Amino acid sequence: MKKLLEKLVASIFTVSGLLTSIVILLIVGFLFSEGAGLFRNRIIDPGYVLAVNKSNPVRELSPEQIKAIFDSDLVDWAEVGGDSGPIVPFRLEDADRYFSEAQLGPNYEHAGRLIAELIERTPGIVAFVPGQMLPPDAEIAFIEDRTISFSEIFAGKEWFPTATPSPLFGIVPLVTGTLWVSFFAILFAFPFGIGVSVYLSEIASERTRQLLRPVIELLNGIPSVVYGFFGLVVIVPLLQRVFGLPVGESGLAGSIVLAIMALPTIIAVAEDAMHNCPRAMREASLALGATQWQTIYRVVIPYSISGIASGVVLGIGRAVGETMAVLMVTGNAAVIPTSILEPLRTIPATIAAELGEAPAGGAHYESLFLLGIVLFFITLAINLGVEAISSKSRS
């Protein structure tokens, strides 16, 4: 009877362990299958074509060029490898400007033929229209529609997933934004974190330590949206005034908020490591006539350096993955940051902000999953780093 019960309990644990592992693997698998879908998408919106005049030699345009053309930033065909001449971008909405309502017909039934004729007689035109609309016998050429390339995503410098006719999925600004904010956050958090750890572990009396440690650990429990709110109300206006910025929402604001959020982790781990430095080690140093400070920086810190490093890397991990607070204070401009005082945007903030407006299954939606994968690999690398550092200290 007892044996049976034990077997039952054991099998329940086995099953729950298995189930958890499977669920986690499924989530990762889901992330990858959704994210990989982006590479099957074409550069031009589905159902649409980019039609040009037959005489135009240009048959290939990159998504960046297409966007620039329709934003009127590119105005001459010579700039994209064609014969010199003005580019005339045409969208379906522009039909009203070229043709009267009577010509188009009450239900736009003549629009296809009219646009085809317009393309045939305008050498500089590039028309963004539904492919089905154009008559099959029209004497026109098309810009080649190919799948989005690897380098357009991973080396692309523009993130503009809602652009038509050709969305841009360059993740470079988001990755640099994330790393930029995290780097500065650690830059701020490191000296304070180490300072507080040294104080708590080496200088504060046992009573102060018992009092302060829970307070610092409490900081870990504050929801990140509260930090974000604090940042928005206090830090953002402060930065705006101090640096005379047009907007206070900036990478710096994000870094400061993240630094505050990473501090408890850094302090807790580093302080633990320093506190675990054996008393024998300190006494050996003091017995040789070293002062307290010499003992701290020549013995205690070198002894606990791997613990300190783990704390810092864990803090970075927190900063890299943080979403809400960063979303609230960084200004969310998806541009490659040149200064920490400019608005920027991180990967998690992008996912959180855009998932709601991205239709499920579309390219935009899949690109957000791809961002998730990138974030997954960044944090994986960080965790492996922690593992490597702490296993090095154990040996």
Added chain:
Amino acid sequence: MEKILIRDVNFWYGDFHALKNVSLGIEEREVVAFIGPSGCGKSTLLRLLNRMNDLIPATRLTGEILLDGRDIYDRQEDVDRLRKEVGMVFQRPNPFPKSIFDNVAYGLRVNGIRDKEFIAHRVEETLRGAALWDEVKDKLKASAFALSGGQQQRLCIARAMAVAPSVLLMDEPASALDPISTAKIEELIRELRREVTIVIVTHNMQQAARVSDRTAFFYMGEMVEYGLTKLIFTDPLKEATQNYITGRFG
């Protein structure tokens, strides 16, 4: 004049009266052993000699401890300088997580010595003095943790000797070591006595008999008997001493 003079010392850890009216004098270049059962106060007294007990909160001391006639608990006393004069070797080998060379050089460096040549010379000299040079001369850059326990303890002795102290305190220096390493440490103590005054706390009575000139026997915070080691071990005055050294308690 005695090298160290302990006069009417009482010491408390909080409410616990750890040392009661202890007085004794230690001559220069003598080896003095403190023996007694656990908790008798012998380590406490040893750690008072380089003010190591300052690190423990809520302690109190009355009486005087004089080093070369100077009260080391005087307000004017520079504790870091005192600890340079009074070196210490601990119960367990406690090398720093640094190279062998850096361990020995540590005391010199924290005392502001920058001269590389002098440091290298001094490191070799003290490692030779600790009978460790031949074993480590080819791996001075290796981590001190790579050494055996006995070697580590001799390294710690070298480290303490590098700053040229005039007194060396040893807190059961061989209790964590095997018999062969212990024999080497004892031999080293006999060598070092030519340079420094040595105070050694030990549980091992044979060790006390082998290495020391004088022995003090402590019991329950009091110094029961103090005298020439020969006499203490052959003809003690007090019955408690007799009982302890013959192994009737302790």
